Amino acid sequence: MMHVRIAAAAVAALALAAPAARAQSVLSARGLGYPLEALDARSRGLGGITTGLGEAHLSLINPAAMVGIPAAGLSVTFEGDEVQSVSPDRDQTFSTARFPAIQAAFPVGDRLVASLGYASVLDQNWSVSRLDSLDLGGQRRQVVDLFRSSGGAARLRLGAGYRLLPRVDVGAAVDVYTGAVRDSAVRSIEGLNASFQGTDYTWSGVGFSAGARWRGNALSVSAAVSGGGELTAEADSVAGQGYSLPLTLDAGASGRLSQQLLAAISVRMAQWSSVDDELGGGTGSAGYGAGARDALQVAGGIEYEGLRLLGRPLPVRLGGRYAELPFRWSADAEFPDERAVTGGLGILFGGGAAALELSGERGWRGGDASVFDESYWRASLSLSLLGR
Numbered sequence: 001m002m003h004v005r006i007a008a009a010a011v012a013a014l015a016l017a018a019p020a021a022r023a024q025s026v027l028s029a030r031g032l033g034y035p036l037e038a039l040d041a042r043s044r045g046l047g048g049i050t051t052g053l054g055e056a057h058l059s060l061i062n063p064a065a066m067v068g069i070p071a072a073g074l075s076v077t078f079e080g081d082e083v084q085s086v087s088p089d090r091d092q093t094f095s096t097a098r099f100p101a102i103q104a105a106f107p108v109g110d111r112l113v114a115s116l117g118y119a120s121v122l123d124q125n126w127s128v129s130r131l132d133s134l135d136l137g138g139q140r141r142q143v144v145d146l147f148r149s150s151g152g153a154a155r156l157r158l159g160a161g162y163r164l165l166p167r168v169d170v171g172a173a174v175d176v177y178t179g180a181v182r183d184s185a186v187r188s189i190e191g192l193n194a195s196f197q198g199t200d201y202t203w204s205g206v207g208f209s210a211g212a213r214w215r216g217n218a219l220s221v222s223a224a225v226s227g228g229g230e231l232t233a234e235a236d237s238v239a240g241q242g243y244s245l246p247l248t249l250d251a252g253a254s255g256r257l258s259q260q261l262l263a264a265i266s267v268r269m270a271q272w273s274s275v276d277d278e279l280g281g282g283t284g285s286a287g288y289g290a291g292a293r294d295a296l297q298v299a300g301g302i303e304y305e306g307l308r309l310l311g312r313p314l315p316v317r318l319g320g321r322y323a324e325l326p327f328r329w330s331a332d333a334e335f336p337d338e339r340a341v342t343g344g345l346g347i348l349f350g351g352g353a354a355a356l357e358l359s360g361e362r363g364w365r366g367g368d369a370s371v372f373d374e375s376y377w378r379a380s381l382s383l384s385l386l387g388r
Contacts, residue, residue: 031279031292031327032231032243033152035270037061038101038119040077041382045344045359046301047319049266051211052252054220058103058384060119061250062211062224063159063171066105067113072387077101083376096125103157111163115173122153124181134189141190151181153203153231161211169213177205177231177245201235207245218256225249227271244274246326257302265300272326279327293335297323301342309347317344317359325365334367344380357382 038060043049050061056068058075066073080097103117127148133140159173184198211224227247234240252266272292279292301319308314319342328335344359359380366373 030329031272032275033122033124035272035295035326036098036100036120036123036152038117039380040075040101040384041344041357041359041380042317042346044361044378044380045317045319045342045357046264046303047299047342048297048321048323048340048361049252049264049299049301049319050250050268050297051213051222051224052220052254052264052266053222054213054215054254058105058115058117060101060103060117060157062213062222063115063157063173063209064161064169064211064213064224065171065222066115066159067111067161067163067169067171067213069105069107069113070386072104072106073385074104075101075382075384077380077382079378079380081376081378083374085372085374087372096123098123113161115157115159115161117157117159118154119157120152120154121177121179124149124152136189139191141192143190144188146184146186146188148184148186149181151179153177153179155207157209159209167215169215171211173209175207175209175226177203177207179203181233199235201233203231203233205229205231205245211250219253220255221251221253223249223251241278243278246274247271260304260306262303262305263300264303265298268295268297268299270295270297270326291328291331292326293324293328295324295326297321299323313346313348315346315348317346318342321363329372336365336367338363338365340364353386355382355384357384 039048051065057065058073059065077100079100082093082095084091084093098120100120103115105113105115107113127146130145132143134143155175155177157173157175159171161169161171164170180200180202182198182200184196186194186196188194206229207226208228209224209226211222213220213222227245229245230242231245232240232242248268248270250266250268252264254262254264257263271294273294276292299319299321301317303315303317305313305315307316321340323338325336325338340361340363342359342361344357346355346357348355361378364375
């Protein structure tokens with residue numbers, strides 16, 4: 001594929017110059033990109049928990065979580081990041097903004113809830129430039145090579161949840177993967193017109209998800225699983241390249257430590273090693289990566305509900321997270337990890353019919369043998385509405 005040749009050239013450039021990327025992370029240029037999570041601001045404030053909350057809420061992780069919402073609901077989340085990357089060649093700062101999760105749910109009777117949602121999956125936005133010079137026509141001319149990838153993968157989810165028993169909810173969903181990426185290489189020679197080489201390709205695939213939740217008086221336990229099928233990259237007149245969708249397991253729990261204090265924890269295991277052979281062989285879209293591994297994530301936090309603002313509840317949250325990242329920067333580097341501390345608050349309106357959630361996050365990415373270290377600030381904002 002043309003984009004494979006472009007990716008190979010980009011990897012060569014990466015060895016010579018630090019990337020200047022507008023992306024979630026410089027890791028967007030490795031493996032299949034930087035994995036994104038479909039979490040709202042409340043979950044982010046609680047450390048980035050993926051599942052485990054006991055009350056009914058919209059979730060693009062566990063399709064059983066929405067069972068029990070009293071009316072049709074809509075949730076929209078916006079995130080913005082500022083990232084500082086430090087490498088041996090130079091330091092850089094860049095930012096990004098996106099809508100990682102949009103979801104609507106519709107109760108059908110007392111037990112059944114249907115949902116439709118959108119979630120970001122992989123960030124593949126990155127760019128890298130290399131400066132050089134050559135002798136042409138008896139003159140020394142400056143050469144700038146720019147390699148760029150823009151786009152990523154997302155999924156549309158159609159799900160349903162059902163109250164199986166008074167304290168047990170179950171759910172299932174179908175994920176339709178979509179997205180587009182443009183890979184390009186531009187060579188600019190001083191005094192001459194720039195030359196361009198590029199290709200567009202699209203992501204497609206179908207996956208499946210299922211989940212369950214048990215609700216006790218003070219304790220709730222949830223679990224969800226997703227995977228199945230392939231994520232395929234296709235370009236015009238070129239055979240598609242498929243990657244196995246990782247089997248992802250999420251488990252979480254939350255409990256009341258007191259009437260006004262909630263604690264929550266979740267664990268995620270994503271089987272990204274399923275694409276190790278493809279990436280190690282150099283057929284990946286953004287880069288001849290150095291392989292992939294199964295990635296573990298642990299997150300947890302507390303929520304205090306004793307504060308009020310203008311007579312309205314003002315829940316306050318603190319949390320933390322440790323995550324193994326699935327794609328290695330280079331064959332001789334360790335796999336990177338991510339650590340973060342989080343905080344947030346929520347404002348409820350109309351007796352809970354509307355909620356505005358805010359969260360902030362300070363995080364670090366890297367590894368002992370990595371060729372880079374990153375730190376970032378992330379702000380998330382979610383608006384949830386119930387039609388009642």
